[in-house]
Amino acid sequence: MIFKTPIQNLSKTEKKFFREKIDIYIRLVEVFCEKNNINYSDYKINEIYDFDKEYRKIGVLSLDEYKNDLKVFLGPSYYCFKKAVSFAIENKEEINHLLYNLNNYERFLKQKEFYLNNKPTVVDFFCGAGGLSLGFKQEDFKIKLAVDIEDVCIETYTYNHPELPSKYIIKEDIKNIIGDVDKYIKGDIDVVIGGPPCQGFSEANRQRIIDDPRNKLYKYFVKAVEKISPKYVVMENVKGMLKVANQVVEDYKNIKTVVNGLEIGYIADYKILNSVNFSVAQNRERLIYIAIREDIVKNKAVTPEMIFEKIIKDCENKSHFNLEDALKDIKILDSNFVKNTNELDNEKSGKKIDINYFENEKNKYLNLINMGESIPYIFNHKARYCSPLNYEIYGKLNQGDNATDEKIMDIMPYAHRNHCFKDKYFKLIADKPCRTITAHMRMDCHSHIHPYQIRSITPREAARIQSFPDSYLFLGPYLKTYMQIGNAVPPMMSRGIAHIIKQYL
Numbered sequence: 001m002i003f004k005t006p007i008q009n010l011s012k013t014e015k016k017f018f019r020e021k022i023d024i025y026i027r028l029v030e031v032f033c034e035k036n037n038i039n040y041s042d043y044k045i046n047e048i049y050d051f052d053k054e055y056r057k058i059g060v061l062s063l064d065e066y067k068n069d070l071k072v073f074l075g076p077s078y079y080c081f082k083k084a085v086s087f088a089i090e091n092k093e094e095i096n097h098l099l100y101n102l103n104n105y106e107r108f109l110k111q112k113e114f115y116l117n118n119k120p121t122v123v124d125f126f127c128g129a130g131g132l133s134l135g136f137k138q139e140d141f142k143i144k145l146a147v148d149i150e151d152v153c154i155e156t157y158t159y160n161h162p163e164l165p166s167k168y169i170i171k172e173d174i175k176n177i178i179g180d181v182d183k184y185i186k187g188d189i190d191v192v193i194g195g196p197p198c199q200g201f202s203e204a205n206r207q208r209i210i211d212d213p214r215n216k217l218y219k220y221f222v223k224a225v226e227k228i229s230p231k232y233v234v235m236e237n238v239k240g241m242l243k244v245a246n247q248v249v250e251d252y253k254n255i256k257t258v259v260n261g262l263e264i265g266y267i268a269d270y271k272i273l274n275s276v277n278f279s280v281a282q283n284r285e286r287l288i289y290i291a292i293r294e295d296i297v298k299n300k301a302v303t304p305e306m307i308f309e310k311i312i313k314d315c316e317n318k319s320h321f322n323l324e325d326a327l328k329d330i331k332i333l334d335s336n337f338v339k340n341t342n343e344l345d346n347e348k349s350g351k352k353i354d355i356n357y358f359e360n361e362k363n364k365y366l367n368l369i370n371m372g373e374s375i376p377y378i379f380n381h382k383a384r385y386c387s388p389l390n391y392e393i394y395g396k397l398n399q400g401d402n403a404t405d406e407k408i409m410d411i412m413p414y415a416h417r418n419h420c421f422k423d424k425y426f427k428l429i430a431d432k433p434c435r436t437i438t439a440h441m442r443m444d445c446h447s448h449i450h451p452y453q454i455r456s457i458t459p460r461e462a463a464r465i466q467s468f469p470d471s472y473l474f475l476g477p478y479l480k481t482y483m484q485i486g487n488a489v490p491p492m493m494s495r496g497i498a499h500i501i502k503q504y505l
Contacts, residue, residue, distance in 0.1 A: 135494020
């Protein structure tokens with residue numbers, strides 16, 4: 001469920017997310033009215049409605065709570081929420097689709113299909129905000145379990161995957177899941193996917209990667225594969241893992257899982273793939289491992305090498321896109337010049353939820369990442385705070401310039417460190433694929449300065465570059481949206497891999 005109750009039992013963090021989702025609900029109603037020229041400010045709450053009943057359908061009240069409990073918890077926001085709920089009841093046919101992800105009852109109706117359909121199945125460990133899952137979902141796979149340790153990622157994942165019951169979206173350390181994973185998974189699993197963080201890649205590190213304490217998460221991912229016995233495995237990681245790639249292949253070969261009474265292992269291979277070849281407007285090289293259970297290799301006459309060959313061949317027919325394709329058809333923004341206001345909406349620097357004024361523009365790239373869907377609203381398109389000094393630096397740089405450029409030598413605050421941080425400041429080049437979107441952008445976005453506007457790119461622009469659809473809303477604090485986006489696998493890249501694997505199921 002999207003809302004957890006009873007309220008008094010929630011942790012401090014859970015209460016923050018509860019309030020955020022209430023604010024999102026309110027804002028969605030407001031923006032609906034803005035788009036449809038409805039004077040919402042004059043709308044009066046219709047007191048004839050049974051609000052206790054409606055609140056329970058939405059999920060903001062448990063069976064033993066009453067609206068006064070919600071009123072006390074929300075304080076001044078309660079009236080705004082009640083007004084939004086009243087309007088939503090009154091205009092259900094027109095607005096229900098917009099509030100669907102924030103309604104436990106509507107999600108429940110959708111989730112009934114979860115138990116009935118026979119789509120190929122996926123388990124996603126280290127799911128993050130859901131980029132890898134989304135690509136498989138877009139190829140009509142059914143996600144059966146998603147696990148991550150970051151609460152903000154779980155909130156974002158849950159919001160955007162209403163078809164998956166929340167009891168199968170788990171905030172937990174993978175090592176605490178493996179022992180009783182059968183509790184969450186019923187039936188055979190076709191594919192296990194994930195990108196376990198691995199840090200033990202220094203040249204001085206000569207021991208096997210699976211034995212390096214810093215790579216314990218990788219060890220648990222392999223254990224999960226052994227326990228679940230999927231037909232296929234897709235594991236994503238950074239290029240730095242290449243130096244131990246053969247050890248990883250050996251580790252998969254040494255897996256001994258039991259299928260139909262026989263003890264079998266996995267055949268694995270790896271390739272460095274670039275997201276730009278999957279029609280993503282970004283140069284992002286990642287090391288991809290594909291492992292196949294030995295009985296599937298024999299019965300389907302397929303090998304990881306064959307799948308990689310088909311993936312690469314399929315990419316030859318895909319269009320290539322540049323940064324400008326992702327940045328087109330979105331509202332022009334100014335930098336935010338007020339400290340500590342990134343969370344506040346502003347007409348000039350952007351809003352967390354706003355009207356998509358370019359909904360009907362013909363944009364081939366957006367049509368591709370949005371899968372042909374017309375998106376009437378835009379999410380997370382907000383420019384972050386920019387100091388006067390950085391604004392001056394941004395304004396002086398031309399596309400392709402970095403921190404060593406002579407135009408900013410006299411004002412460059414990190415000049416003494418240019419030998420190692422020359423890309424601390426970098427103005428993006430519009431007519432080339434974007435440089436890699438990284439989680440570091442949560443710290444600052446100097447490395448991703450907009451090519452035309454005097455500001456860094458927004459979370460929504462970063463999400464577009466990563467190929468997330470415009471309908472994908474990232475929850476949590478503003479700066480953490482960059483972290484979620486930067487850590488994600490581009491959904492279009494995931495979709496391309498899933499498309500080929502599906503042919504062998």
